Amino acid sequence: MGSSPIIHPNSNDQQALSNHGSLTVTEGASQLQLSLNANGQLVDGGGTVYAYQNGVVYLPLGSASEAATVAATVTDGAGNVSLNASGSYTPLGMPQITLGEPGNNHQEQASVGLDANSLANHGYASIVVSEAGSSTTLAVHSDGSITGSTASVTAAYAQGNVNLSIATPANAPDVTVTATATDSYGHSNTVSQMQVFAAHGSPVTAIAGVETFKFEASFNGHAGTPSVETIQQFNTGTTPSGAPADVLDLRDLLVGDSHNGADPSSIGNLANYLHFSTVNNNGTVSTVIHVNENGAINVNSPTSDTAQIVLQGVDLTHSGSTLLSDQAIIQKLLGSGQLHTD
Incomplete structure (x- = not known):
């Protein structure tokens, strides 16, 4: 519960309020009537005290994430009603x-x-x-x-x-x-967002909540002797705002790759750079992303791999019981925003 100073009676209305007047606040179908008690506190009919300082009335908000618009009038002791005033709160x-x-x-x-x-x-x-x-x-x-x-x-x-x-x-x-x-x-x-530089040190393991895993050009090994990075707890879901939870950034890792970034269904030549397989370690299925930095991937042998990225406990190769092609996996990752390439 937050509060917002959105009612500011003018000097005449403040005087009327202090002289046995009342303040009526309307929000949608709800109406609240406030008046000053013997102690000079602004209260409603049930005795609940509302902050009133320097001529400003501080009203509680049901939620700071919701917009609020209120209208208010002051009625003096003789029953005269002021002009209507309004105020609003934007989250x-x-x-x-x-x-x-x-x-x-x-x-x-x-x-x-x-x-x-x-x-x-x-x-x-x-x-x-x-x-x-x-x-x-x-x-x-x-x-x-x-x-x-x-x-x-x-x-x-x-x-x-x-x-x-x-x-x-x-x-x-x-x-x-x-x-x-x-x-x-x-x-x-x-x-908060974190970007991990895979080429800078030891394997990225047991890290949760990482936003972007970035692979720089220096991470590449040589064909047949690839550099290998293992990522635990890679999240294929989304954040509360709808953004991808985790992202693989391969822009610096691949040389000469291209696709239509405005059209996630177009994967360009990325299938020449990436191949996906799985390994099963004691019942835990993980995805291995095979990378050839120059677009000469051999889908039948890892001898062309210059880098390998292992997503531990994550299977990207299936949708339910359906086995996905490399093209379909790349298209899915591009569409969800979880793969960044040139």
């Missing part, structure tokens, strides 16, 4: 984090989308960037200014977007960006 938007391609000199690019209207209306936000055991906290102020930038994390705000440039050390296994937006009423929304 705070959820921050949107996008982790992009690394730029030059190990500079990771990212952006955080904020509710621009809420920010401009005395809201604020914090962004925490964590990497290689350290973290940087940025404060985004109502006027769009940002404090907290460092030599490794810089930021700029424009039209609701915070653009980040993050220096990623060569040994950093991952980068996590967490954004918390807060409106002027104190309601907050928090979103």
Whole structure:
């Protein structure tokens, strides 16, 4: 239960309210009548106290995620009714984090989308960037200014977007960006995303809730002696907002690949780069994604593999009892947003 200061009687109405008057608040079919008790507290007929400070009435919200519009009138002690006034509350938007391609000199690019209207209306936000055991906290102020930038994390705000440039050390296994937006009423929304750099270190195992597993060009081994990465708890579902829970980013791993990004049903030449099989280890079925960086995959032999990605406990090769082709699996991953390629 949150509260929003959306009723602000003028000085005449405040005087009428203090002189045996009453405040009538209407929201949809609901109506609430408030008056001042002997202690100067604003109460309803049941004695429930409502915050009333400096001429502003703070009304409770059933949910901070739901919009609310109210109308109000003040009736003085003689029965005269003021003009109708109205106010509204718009729920705070959820921050949107996008982790992009690394730029030059190990500079990771990212952006955080904020509710621009809420920010401009005395809201604020914090962004925490964590990497290689350290973290940087940025404060985004109502006027769009940002404090907290460092030599490794810089930021700029424009039209609701915070653009980040993050220096990623060569040994950093991952980068996590967490954004918390807060409106002027104190309601907050928090979103966090992690991007794992598979080429930077040991296998990614037993990590839950990771958003993006990124494979850089340096992860590739040689045909017949591939680099192998195992990912546990890869989630093929979606987040509450409908976004893919986990993503495989192979943009830097594949050379010369192409497909129509605007049409997920078109897989382009990706079947020349990727082949899918399963292994069964003591009853646990896992998917092996066979990769040839140059588009010369041999579906009959792993001797062409330059990389292998093992999704432990996940079977991508079946839909129910139906065995899926490589083309169908790629199309499904592209359509769900769980595969990023060029």
